[in-house]
Amino acid sequence: MKIDLVTIFPGLLDGPFKESMIKRAVDKGLVEINLVDLRSYTRDRHRQVDDTPYGGGCGMILKPEPLFEAVEDLKGKAGTGNSVVILMTPQGTSFKQEVARRLSGEKHLVIICGRYEGVDERVRSALVDMEISIGDYVLTGGELAAAVIVDSVVRLLPGFLSEEASENESFSGSLLEHPHYTRPPVYRDMEVPEVLLSGNHAKIDRWRREQSLKRTYERRPDLLEHADLTPRDKVFLDTLRNVEDD
Helix, strand or coil: CEEEEEECCHHHHCCHHHCHHHHHHHHCCCCEEEEEEHHHHCCCCCCCCEECCCCCCCCCEECHHHHHHHHHHHHHHHCCCCEEEEEEEEEEEECCHHHHHHHCCCCEEEEEECECCCECHHHHHHCCCEEEECCCCCCCECHHHHHHHHHHHHCCCECCECHHHHHHCCCHHHCCCCCCCCCCCEECCEECCHHHHCCCHHHHHHHHHHHHHHHHHHHCHHHHHHCCCCHHHHHHHHHHHHHHHC
16 A cells, blocks of 8 residues: 655654654565655745635635645656545544444545645645545644554554454454453452453353443444444343343
């Protein structure tokens, strides 16, 4: 996969991709991440990327010319013939795990980091394939949000995580992940659940499944609507509801 991030502040993104497992993915050749300075696609001596809005109003708007030229150039260099252009904006669709999984199957992503009051509408209507938001709040720019997208997508690439780790994490199968414990078995009078020390893998798997269901029911019951539930899962959830009613 190749990911191009178009920004006027590339320094904001220089650090996150040079640490931890993302760096390892880059080193292994699983992904190529490029920080693209939008100002390099300007043609005036001031390297202007923004201008005042027509009709008046506060703030500045990112101009269409450098964004169109940047995206078109990056698409040509990628040579995949099928690039996905993403605009980071508070007006976008909420980012969810299924979106991350879909994007992880693409060969080339171009992520535009919005700034100021936003981008010229012609960019949104004629250049962008997807608009994404990471939450109902406003940041000073799209760079940090773009870093979240990259992290979430890259970790789903084949070879990044083991298949088991990927399948068992939160939001896989629309459920939150079960609790985790490690040594020591007792800490400050808090004990690890006995089933995890039993060595009975069938019981451990069932305990983990039930804890995942319970945690999802308590914290994100909306996820259960789309979860892949077995008849046994449904009985367990009914038990939780009955206890709550009592």
